[in-house]
Amino acid sequence: MLRFLAVLLVWWILTDGEASALAFGVGVAVLVMLVSAVLFPRSGYRLVWYRVPGFLWFFVVQSAVAGLDVARRLLAPSLPIAPGLRALTVHLPEGAPRWLLANVLSLLPGTLSVRLQDNQLLMHCLDTGMPLEAQVRQAERRVAALFGVDTGVAL
């Protein structure tokens, strides 16, 4: 039902809120909902709704910092980067939480998810001198809180 409402909302946005298109949109939304239910079955994880705004805020601020960080390095004549690969163990449960962490990390300062294999995350780092571990753990805590899951370790 939530999925149906979300799809209908997207339809409403795409049609610029046109009221006459809404009846057709309901039919489309039902079909899209059925297709999406087949393609992406319920993951068993639920978002903690009241934590979504906080997570979004964290993400927007951090991704802006990431953009500024890369821009600053690019504009410096000496090009201060020290790229390298880092492997980390992810403490989040399999499925949506891990996937979200990998994607979010790609847009956070200095990190780019290369491969997620079981609980091993391989990242490419723009500057291996940055406190990367701390950043990843912070992002991990945020994702864990968003899904209301326990990572099983004191982070």
Add this chain to the structure above:
Amino acid sequence: MTLLELAQAVLLLAGCFFYAIGTLGLFRFPDTLTRIHALTKVDNLGLGLIVLGLLPFAAHLAAAAKLLLIWLLALAASATAAHLVALAVRQQQEGNPHDD
């Protein structure tokens, strides 16, 4: 020129500025993986600023929501694309293109 228009002009110009820097990254950074950093992160900032600058111009609520939807889609697409390109590069480096 009202204050709002001035703020919009600054946001839009800053957005274009960051797009230009993102492209600069293609030339200045040494390899594919570092270039992805430049393209995803700096361009996302540029797009974010442009969307922010356009929001007050939106004719109605649905148009504003559409701008936010575009931003969200671009974010998801660039994160996914960055990951896939990085994975392909890594597999090429390892000389084992079918291993995953």
